[in-house]
Amino acid sequence: xxxxxxxxxxxxxxxxxxxxxxxxxxxxxxxxxxxxxxxxxxxxxxxxxxxxxxxxxxxxxxxxxxxxxxxxxxxxxxxxxxxxxxxxxxxxxxxxxxxxxxxxxxxxxxxxxxxxxxxxxxxxxxxxxxxxxxxxxxxxxxxxxxxxxxxxxxxxxxxxxxxxxxxxxxxxxxxxxxxxxxxxxxxxxxxxxxxxxxxxxxxxxxxxxxxxxxxxxxxxxxxxxxxxxxxxxxxxxxxxxxxxxxxxxxxxxxxxxxxxxxxxxxxxxxxxxxxxxxxxxxxxxxxxxxxxxxxxxxxxxxxxxxxxxxxxxx
Amino acid sequence: xxxxxxxxxxxxxxxxxxxxxxxxxxxxxxxxxxxxxxxxxxxxxxxxxxxxxxxxxxxxxxxxxxxxxxxxxxxxxxxxxxxxxxxxxxxxxxxxxxxxxxxxxxxxxxxxxxxxxxxxxxxxxxxxxxxxxxxxxxxxxxxxxxxxxxxxxxxxxxxxxxxxxxxxxxxxxxxxxxxxxxxxxxxxxxxxxxxxxxxxxxxxxxxxxxxxxxxxxxxxxxxxxxxxxxxxxxxxxxxxxxxxxxxxxxxxxxxxxxxxxxxxxxxxxxxxxxxxxxxxxxxxxxxxxxxxxxxxxxxxxxxxxxxxxxxxxxxxxxxxxxxxxxxxxxxxxxxxxxxxxxx
Numbered sequence: 001x002x003x004x005x006x007x008x009x010x011x012x013x014x015x016x017x018x019x020x021x022x023x024x025x026x027x028x029x030x031x032x033x034x035x036x037x038x039x040x041x042x043x044x045x046x047x048x049x050x051x052x053x054x055x056x057x058x059x060x061x062x063x064x065x066x067x068x069x070x071x072x073x074x075x076x077x078x079x080x081x082x083x084x085x086x087x088x089x090x091x092x093x094x095x096x097x098x099x100x101x102x103x104x105x106x107x108x109x110x111x112x113x114x115x116x117x118x119x120x121x122x123x124x125x126x127x128x129x130x131x132x133x134x135x136x137x138x139x140x141x142x143x144x145x146x147x148x149x150x151x152x153x154x155x156x157x158x159x160x161x162x163x164x165x166x167x168x169x170x171x172x173x174x175x176x177x178x179x180x181x182x183x184x185x186x187x188x189x190x191x192x193x194x195x196x197x198x199x200x201x202x203x204x205x206x207x208x209x210x211x212x213x214x215x216x217x218x219x220x221x222x223x224x225x226x227x228x229x230x231x232x233x234x235x236x237x238x239x240x241x242x243x244x245x246x247x248x249x250x251x252x253x254x255x256x257x258x259x260x261x262x263x264x265x266x267x268x269x270x271x272x273x274x275x276x277x278x279x280x281x282x283x284x285x286x287x288x289x290x291x292x293x294x295x296x297x298x299x300x301x302x303x304x305x306x307x308x309x310x311x312x313x314x
Numbered sequence: 315x316x317x318x319x320x321x322x323x324x325x326x327x328x329x330x331x332x333x334x335x336x337x338x339x340x341x342x343x344x345x346x347x348x349x350x351x352x353x354x355x356x357x358x359x360x361x362x363x364x365x366x367x368x369x370x371x372x373x374x375x376x377x378x379x380x381x382x383x384x385x386x387x388x389x390x391x392x393x394x395x396x397x398x399x400x401x402x403x404x405x406x407x408x409x410x411x412x413x414x415x416x417x418x419x420x421x422x423x424x425x426x427x428x429x430x431x432x433x434x435x436x437x438x439x440x441x442x443x444x445x446x447x448x449x450x451x452x453x454x455x456x457x458x459x460x461x462x463x464x465x466x467x468x469x470x471x472x473x474x475x476x477x478x479x480x481x482x483x484x485x486x487x488x489x490x491x492x493x494x495x496x497x498x499x500x501x502x503x504x505x506x507x508x509x510x511x512x513x514x515x516x517x518x519x520x521x522x523x524x525x526x527x528x529x530x531x532x533x534x535x536x537x538x539x540x541x542x543x544x545x546x547x548x549x550x551x552x553x554x555x556x557x558x559x560x561x562x563x564x565x566x567x568x569x570x571x572x573x574x575x576x577x578x579x580x581x582x583x584x585x586x587x588x589x590x591x592x593x594x595x596x597x598x599x600x601x602x603x604x605x606x607x608x609x610x611x612x613x614x615x616x617x618x619x620x621x622x623x624x625x626x627x628x629x630x631x632x633x634x635x636x637x638x639x640x641x642x643x644x645x646x647x648x649x650x651x652x653x654x655x656x657x
Contacts, residue, residue: 043439050436058424061465137420139385141437142408310387310401312326 044147052154059157066157073160077110081168095237100175101265102235103168108189108257109232110165112196114158120201122152123208124225127218130211130309145306146299149208178265185264192264192284196232196256198291202298203228203251209298209305224251232256237270248275255290259283315489315521316359316382320391322545323352323377351377353545354391361488364515364522366532369542370652375525378542379491382523383413396488409438412482416494419478421466427477428462431484438485445484452480455510472503479510490514492524496531508534529553529644543651553644561647565640566600566612566624571633597628608635 059066084106088099097105117124126149129135138148169189173181207221214220232253236244247253262269262280274283326346352374359365367375380386382393384400384407393400400407414420421430431452435445453459456476461469469477475495482490490511496504512535514520526532532539532553539556541549549556594602595610599619604611614624621639628634642650 047436051433054422054425054429054433057429058422058465061424132418133415134418136380136385136415137413137418139404140383140408140411140413142405143437144405307387310385 044143047143048147048151051151055152055154056156069157070160073157074164077161077164078167081106081164095235096270097235097237097267098175100172100178101261101267103172104265105235105257105261106233107165107168107170107172108193108196108261109229110168111162111193112165112232112256113200113229114160114162114165115193115197116200116204117161118155118158119150119197120204121155121158122149123204123211124221125153126208127211127215127221131215135212135309139310146302181264188260188264188284192257192260192287195260195287195291198288198295199252199256200225200229202291202295205295205298205302209302212305212309228253232258236273241272244273252290252294255283255287259287315361315363316357316393316395316523318358318378318382318391318393319356321352321355321378321381321388321393322350322390323374323381323386323388324348324350350545352381352388355542355545355547356391357540357547357550359521359523361521362515362519363538364511364536365524365538365540366536367523367525367540367542368527368529368532368648369525373542374545375542376493379493379523379525383411383491384408409485410487411489411491412485412487413491414475414478414482414493414495416475416492416497419466419474420481421474421477423467424465426463426465427458427469427480430466430477431481434481434484440485444486448484448486449480452483455513456480457506470503472499472506475499475503475507476510479507483514486518487520489521489523492522494525494527496526496528504528504531511535529648533644541648541651557642557644557647560651561642561644562616563642563650564614564616564621565603566614566621566628567638567640568595568610568612568628568632568634569636570608570610571635572608595628595632597624597631599627600624 059069081103084102085099088094088102092098094102126135138145138152141148172178203225207225210217210221228251231239231243231247236247236254236258239247244254247258248255259274259280261267263284267280269280274280278286325348327349351372355374355378367378369375377386381388382395382400384395384404387401395407396410398407420434421427422433425433431449432445435442440448453462456479458476458480461473461477466474466477479495492511495511496507499507508531511522511524515522515535522535524531524535537552539549539551539553540547541556549559594605595612597612600612600614602610603613612624612628614621625637628637
């Protein structure tokens with residue numbers, strides 16, 4: 001729909017009588033005629049950027065606070081990481097992994113989670129909005145509900161966690177005993193981090209869907225989001241069989257970093273931990289498919305939750 | 315423009331769980347009770363009308379508005395807004411209506427008001443030129459200039475409400491739904507909002523449906539009142555008609571003549587005293603609610619006894635010096651209605 005055509009739909013103010021200016025109501029469906037899919041996507045992408053910038057600018061209003069927040073997140077995560085290294089002062093291996101190997105897992109998990117948090121925080125912060133009724137505002141706007149929540153809270157300050165994750169990966173690579181990485185390793189790392197972000201993001205979406213159904217379910221939701229990120233920071237070898245299964249088949253945390261890290265480090269996994277006995281490389285390469293399927297399920301659950309919300313009005 | 319037929323909506327309310335593991339226990343089936351927020355609401359509103367929805371808290375006003383704007387799906391009944399079923403064509407309806415919830419804001423808390431309005435423009439895809447025209451109108455109508463560049467969090471409640479109203483007008487809505495638009499505002503701010511609404515209705519022909527607890531809003535703005543109580547429309551008509559329908563309880567204030575001053579009955583002193591402290595007046599069809607010296611307040615129901623009959627019977631029994639008739643004001647009528655609800 002070209003702009004000039006849309007604009008021509010508007011009626012100009014016309015004089016009625018001599019005293020009052022009267023606006024003739026513009027034609028039905030005026031501003032957003034439902035455009036073709038591609039136009040729609042371009043429109044929403046543009047709007048996302050605009051809303052994300054607005055969000056960041058709003059936070060920059062407290063510039064010092066914003067920078068301190070990034071620093072704070074970075075420092076807090078660094079402490080966690082240092083605590084892990086202190087642990088390695090006592091034990092040489094954790095589930096058979098040395099400190100540099102665990103640092104890779106840790107770093108990948110943190111980077112993925114940071115990206116997911118930056119984009120998925122709208123879903124994470126939904127519970128109080130549902131409780132206060134602010135969520136209703138979303139339903140009176142002519143945009144998809146999913147998009148609006150997605151675009152409502154872009155968090156640039158999560159870069160603090162991302163940088164900390166990157167530091168951990170850098171530390172992991174500083175191990176003189178490890179084999180040097182090729183370009184393909186770095187590509188795989190990038191893909192794995194992105195895939196992991198999608199998995200964590202989908203978990204946030206599921207958490208948001210949960211918030212639409214249960215008013216005070218925030219704590220349970222955090223168990224899966226933040227708890228998931230923590231779990232993925234350690235080798236799966238450490239955990240008991242039920243947790244390994246859950247992290248593979250229910251909430252696919254193993255695809256975030258565990259399988260890719262096995263492939264990147266050329267490690268051998270313990271028996272029974274690899275589904276269908278597939279090789280870590282195959283699993284690492286199939287991670288994007290798993291992530292997209294998981295996201296698809298999350299979106300369907302989300303849509304149903306929105307419909308249920310409209311039906312019950314929690 | 316808006317048609318509602320037999321709208322019905324009930325909520326399941328779960329008893330609030332407290333204590334440890336409340337999040338986990340929320341998963342379990344608990345003691346739930348069904349609350350019928352809207353039992354059966356039907357009405358229709360024509361283009362260009364300004365209608366107030368009145369009713370006590372919990373009467374079903376907001377729920378009705380939420381169904382008409384597509385936020386909620388009713389359990390039964392049908393409704394169309396601009397010819398569309400709002401919960402089926404949510405986005406199409408949203409493009410053509412403006413909604414303001416007085417208790418919440420749709421503006422970006424940390425951004426200047428002007429930025430919020432610009433974001434709203436992009437959400438609705440309003441062309442720049444039309445946005446400019448509408449912004450100019452809003453600036454004048456709502457006097458936004460003094461705080462247009464201030465972050466929303468720094469605005470007073472009245473300024474914020476004007477900002478919210480402006481945000482709802484950017485896309486030329488054909489209907490405005492306002493849920494308590496003047497709540498918490500001072501008199502000046504209220505007047506400004508009312509003036510703006512009147513102007514929009516008269517010069518742009520915008521249909522307005524608002525809920526309020528402020529009867530001054532209604533008196534100033536709306537020719538038509540929908541009174542909702544217990545989830546039903548109990549009155550649909552003018553504000554004055556509401557008084558006639560529900561305000562039948564009147565009070566006759568009677569001043570008895572001072573008998574001692576008249577000197578008509580020069581009898582014994584004991585008799586004088588008896589005359590002066592007349593007990594409660596006994597008149598058929600009325601009861602005395604209060605007395606003060608020679609003045610007596612008699613409450614009566616106009617449907618049972620007419621004022622003239624009552625005056626005649628009072629005059630035939632007691633010496634009168636003055637009388638006046640007090641009609642209930644609209645606030646009293648509605649307060650009485652609200653109070654009867656809890657009984």
